[in-house]
Amino acid sequence: MPRLALYAIAVCVLAVVAAVFSFVQGSWLGIVWVLLAGLSSNMAWFYLRRHRAGLSPAAVTTPAVRADGPVGRDAVGQPWTAQTGSAGRQNR
Structure with a gap:
């Protein structure tokens, strides 16, 4: 599994925990954490798909x-x- 995908998954999990904690505390700041979790989830999915396809970063962006x-x-x-x-x- 690519390193960037692992980092994105870790950020996603931490953002979900922070969102739950924020909502339990009664703060609407949890919405920002939910958005960050969605973004990092999409990044992890992208890196995993690129890894499975065997594409290098240059092949994707060039x-x-x-x-x-x-x-x-x-x-x-x-x-x-x-x-x-x-x-x-x-x-x-």
């Missing part, structure tokens, strides 16, 4: 780049490259 420039999609979903500009039209 955009696709080809010899003719970056590749993507425009606002309507058409393929876009730096060479063609927008939706397959050649820049002249």
